[in-house]
Every structure is written in C-alpha cells, then in structure tokens.
Amino acid sequence: MKRITIKDIASHLHLSTSTVSRALVDDKNIRRETRDRILAAADELGYRPNPVAKNLKYGRTNTIGMIVPELVTPFAAEVSKGVKSVFYPLGMKVLLADSEEDSAKELENLRMMERFMVDGIIISICDYKRNMNEFGDLMRKGMPIVFYDRIPQGLEASRVVVDDYTKSFFLTERLIRDGRRRIVFLKGPDCIYNSHERCRGYREAMHKFGLSTDGLILDGGIRYSDGLAAAGQIHAAAPDADAVFAFTDIVGIAAMNRLRELGHRIPEDIAVASFSGTVLSEMVYPMLTTVEAPLRHMGRKAAHLLLRLIDNPSAAPSVITVDADIVMRASTETRPTT
Amino acid sequence: MKRITIKDIASHLHLSTSTVSRALVDDKNIRRETRDRILAAADELGYRPNPVAKNLKYGRTNTIGMIVPELVTPFAAEVSKGVKSVFYPLGMKVLLADSEEDSAKELENLRMMERFMVDGIIISICDYKRNMNEFGDLMRKGMPIVFYDRIPQGLEASRVVVDDYTKSFFLTERLIRDGRRRIVFLKGPDCIYNSHERCRGYREAMHKFGLSTDGLILDGGIRYSDGLAAAGQIHAAAPDADAVFAFTDIVGIAAMNRLRELGHRIPEDIAVASFSGTVLSEMVYPMLTTVEAPLRHMGRKAAHLLLRLIDNPSAAPSVITVDADIVMRASTETRPTT
DNA sequence: AGCGTTCCCGCACACGTTCCCGGAAAAAAA
DNA sequence: TTTTTTTCCGGGAACGTGTGCGGGAACGCT
Secondary structure (H helix, E strand, O other): OOOOOHHHHHHHHOOOHHHHHHHHOOOOOOOHHHHHHHHHHHHHHOOOOOHHHHHHHHOOOOEEEEEEOOOOOOHHHHHHHHHHHHHHHHOOEEEEEEOOOOHHHHHHHHHHHHHOOOOEEEEOOOOOOOOHHHHHHHHHOOOOEEEEOOOOOOOOOEEEEEOHHHHHHHHHHHHHHOOOOOEEEEEOOOOOHHHHHHHHHHHHHHHHOOOOOOOOEEEOOOOHHHHHHHHHHHHHHOOOOOEEEEOOHHHHHHHHHHHHHOOOOOOOOOEEEEEEOOHHHHOOOOOOEEEEOOHHHHHHHHHHHHHHHHHOOOOOOOEEEEOOEEEOOHHHOOOOOO | OOOOOHHHHHHHHOOOHHHHHHHHOOOOOOOHHHHHHHHHHHHHHOOOOOHHHHHHHHOOOOEEEEEEOOOOOOHHHHHHHHHHHHHHHHOOEEEEEEOOOOHHHHHHHHHHHHHOOOOEEEEOOOOOOOOHHHHHHHHHOOOOEEEEOOOOOOOOOEEEEEOHHHHHHHHHHHHHHOOOOOEEEEEOOOOOHHHHHHHHHHHHHHHHOOOOOOOOEEEOOOOHHHHHHHHHHHHHHOOOOOEEEEOOHHHHHHHHHHHHHOOOOOOOOOEEEEEEOOHHHHOOOOOOEEEEOOHHHHHHHHHHHHHHHHHOOOOOOOEEEEOOEEEOOHHHOOOOOO
C-alpha cells in the first residue's frame, strides 16, 4: 500500500513537482486550467498530503500539548473538548498527558512535550511552587505556555482562571443566608494556590456575617479517600456543623457519602457544597451544590490565548477570568423552618 | 532561539553530518574517540534530535491513535494509562480522541487519525454495526487496528476483551446464592455487542436456578439519565425486585441513587451490581459490587498487540481475553436471614 | 519590428535526518 | 615490501513538501 505523493502526480501528468505543489497550495502563479487538471488527478489518484513533510518544511509540528493534574474526574476531559474544538478544525493535534497529582510526573510530561517539539502547551499544574524554574526556562526558550484553573504564582504567564475568591465568597454567603451557621471548610492541599483563594473567600464571608471559623477549617485533601477521612474529622471535631464547603467535587462527594454513613442526614442535618463544574455533581444523591466553572469555554479561551502566543511569541501575557455559575442543588436545600 | 542540528555540531567540529549522525545512532563505523568528542559537543551545545525529520526519513509518525467512546467515566483514562506505559518509553505519542457515544463523531475521529498518519489505532467502538466498512477499508489499506472492550462483530481483527458472558453468569449466580431471586437486568443499548453477551450470562444463570426472567430485563441505556429512568421502571414494573444488575457502573449508580430516592433501602431491599472496573464503584455510597476489568492491563495488552501488528502488518489477528475479578461490595451485602 | 510586461512553468535548493557508497589511511596478512 | 583487509570518514542521495529565481512564451504597446 504505497502512499502517493506530489511526485507521483507530477510524473503522471508530465509536470514538475513545483507546479503540482503550487496547484495544491493555490498559488497564483499557475494557469487555472493546469491547476484544475492537477486537482482532478490528485483526487483521482487519492492523494493525501504528508503532514510530516509539511511540518519539517515549516518547522512546526502542528501539535499542542495539554498537561492535566488528573483524569479520574471528567474536569480535564471537558476542558480538553473546548481546546480540541479550536485546534482540530485547524488540523492540529492535541496531546493529552496526565500528571496524576504528582509533580515529578508533571515534569516528565513537560520534558516529553519538549522532546515532541509541540508548538505550545496548555497546562493545569499540580503544585504551585514546584517546577517553577522549569516552566520559566521553557518559556524563555520560546515555548508558548498557557495555564488554566490551577495556576502558578509569581510567574508572568497567560492564564485562564475562575475567580476563586469571589465565587467562594458568594457561595458561602448563600449558605449563610439559607440559615447555615456552622460551616466547615474542607481546604485543599497547600500546594494548590486555589486552596488559599477559596478559603479566603469563605473566611471573609463568614467574617462579614460575624460568624466564627475557629476549628471549622479542616484539611480536606484532594482525593476521594481524603474526603472520607475529613468527614470523620468533622464528625469528631465539629459535631455541631450544619454545612460543609469542600475544595472540590470529589472531596465533597466523599464527605457527603461518609457523613451519611455516620448518620447525618443531607441536607437536613448538614448541607454539602463544593467547587467544580463536572457532571459528577449531578451524578450523586443528593445532587451537589457547586460553583460551576464553564469548562469547555475555559478550554476554548486557553486555546485562543495559545494560538495568539504561537503567532506572536513575544506577546504580553494576558489573563482571562471566566465567570462561573453558582448552582444550588438538593445537597444544600433549605431545611424546613423550625 | 535557534534550535541546533547535527549540521551545527558538524561544522563546529569540522566533521561531516554523516559522522555526527553515526555517533548519535551509535554506529560501529566510527572511532571511539571521535564519537566521544561528538557526544560531548552535542551535550555542550544542547542538541535535541528533531523527531519530525526522523519520522519523515523513516516514513512513520511515532504516533498512535486511541479512540474511546466516552470520557466522563475514568474507564478509558485508565486503559489509556496502560497504553501509554507501553508507548511512552518507546518515544511514541498517544493521541486520545473521544467519540462521545456518537458513531458519526467516531468516524470523524477515524478520519482524523488517518490524516495524521498515525502508525496504528487502538479503539473501543460506539456501535458494533456502524462504521464497519470504514474499519475494514482502513485495515485493508494497511492500518494496524486493535479493538478493546467494546468490539465489532464479524470483523477479523485483533482485540482485547473481557469474557462478558462468563463474568455476567458468575456475578448473577453469586447474587442468587446470596438469596436474591427477583433480579432485574438493566440491559445496555442493542448497538453495543457486550449488552447481549452480558444479558445472555444473566439469563442462563437465572435459568440454571430455575428462576424466571419475565419482565425483569429492562432497557437500561448507557447514560446516567438512562439509569435514573430505568430505576423508575423497576419501581413501577417490578416492585418486588430484590436486586439490580446493571450493564455498566454509571447506569448502576444512577439506578441506585434513584431507587433510594424512591424509598428502597440498599442493599437491604434491593441489591445493586454492575459491570465496570472504574474507581467510581468505590466512590459511591454504598460502594458498588462490580465485575472489575483489569483496565491498565487491557491497555498494555492492546498496546503490545498493536506493536506486533505495526512490526508485521500481515500478522494474523489475535484475540486476548483478560480475566476480571468479581468484587463484592456493600451494595449487595447479604440481608440478615429472616 | 522592437521592447517591456505578464503569465507559467521548471530548476534547484531547503527543512533535519539517515544511510549507501566510495575512498583514503591504517592495520593486518602475505 | 606488497597485497589484502579493516577502519573510519566525507559526499551525496533520499524521505515529501514549499519557494525563490530564472527563463521561455505569449501578449500588449509604441
């Protein structure tokens, strides 16, 4: 099964490869008639351009790398759909790599993308302090990079984010207005910057209403098992809690399941809310109240930012803050007024 | 930021590019001393081989395509880890494409992989009847293809599968031995071959114990919402059901959540089991009994099959049936003997 | 007729790498 | 010493594509 090339078309029509090439790229220096002849022959012979040769010629790979911190949640998958919706129509490939919440693996992925000579990278990071030098070096070497959601700190770079602080503030406020007073915040890992921002939003909202947060900020971790453990802590350390606000949906779901196992009714005894945007929130019972980030939209935005960066590598980094909806669901339904 | 090539190394050391190339591929026709000099220079100048040029030379892309029917479940993500664990060490890329349970999109993905000239394809399909001609054509054109899990029918091709029939039979038997009698089977879509196999296993197990299946085989669909609807049907059409065996975990989870909402206790009133292998089964309350396919292992096996096919395109198709564990969890716990 | 302009097409090279081939020098065998 | 073999390196083609340059032919204008 021999693949046919412009050379084959050329010899078939007794023309030079240059002419054939010109016909295919729709160059103006070609007679309309011969152009049509070539196009017809190309179609007849079943010509398919060889992207590898093109890439070598143009010094690009037409490939972009996307590095995500995890794939058990459909979060990244959803963002990637947005990214692909931009790059696929341009004939570009998207390479998806999973860091599995491990900075070392993240670095490996980064090196891999470099070896593969991707034209740019879209990344959500594991740890906002680690691999910073490597990101910086790579960017200085001219690699276009766009961060999204879980971003680094103190690095001049393009990024697409949700306003963690504000959204967290409003959701907390909403819980309070619904009558919750003893709201536990399950903080994410310290190594994720969003943890602090979301926690800040929670704290300030509580403060605004004169509510204490003493003993209510617990380490919720990032994995499902962390959420289970955290629920145990709530049960033990804050038995009078009437709401839980989790760093992320997976932790919120774990906490919810475990709390119920421990005899708490949800939402009657304890409301549960989290920060996310994946369909998981609608796939649990009761359905989970969350801050819904517009995942595909974020992907599209990141892709456009990256495209601009590829076209003009020296462009100033820009920051896009996307809006997120606060979606109230059954897990935080107001308890009947007593 | 100029990328340095073997040409640069050559002129830097006053050697020819051939010699440099020889040093880098560790050819024997080179003096040990010059080889070391070249390697040192390459390291010093920061030489990184250009994979695109190599690929053009060798007529390969060092890329394989993986097409999966969905990504909301971590099923495919897990299999892909197995696939990547084989290809990454070989310096090959893995391109992940999502068909979103849509045969048309699946075809697009297939065409895309062809355009990208991937060296091979690993795929789990949406519909076992559609796109059959396209798969056949592509294979005849010489594209190595390996199917896994959701496979086509009547197509001579390499594949990695779980023994749906047997595992389904044993799980059903297990439920019966645990005292369940009125077991509902939530059948998957007809367009997925596994649906029929799993249903057959269920039916024969029921038959073996002289249990009727009349009115117990319901259309469970494939999406979460389908599972919700199916649970409503159970509630209405088979109110005396004491167990549910779902085609897949997402459907099982949906059914479980909805049944509980309708007042059924799980597992006391109704046991719930499903067929899967993702961590989702452990992320719900109560944890779900499932047939656990060895996902990463399947990925690795599929990758090896594909590698063999790439090395020898005319190799006879081979079928690998991997074993799966039946994992009993809280969702089917035996009810206290009355 | 002479000149300039426009229109097309082929030649040659480039992208970065590998590899066959030939040849010079060195080593081994005679 | 001469012949044969081995060792080692450079030249150049090739993978498939794009493009600057030059030149021939046709055309238009004076």
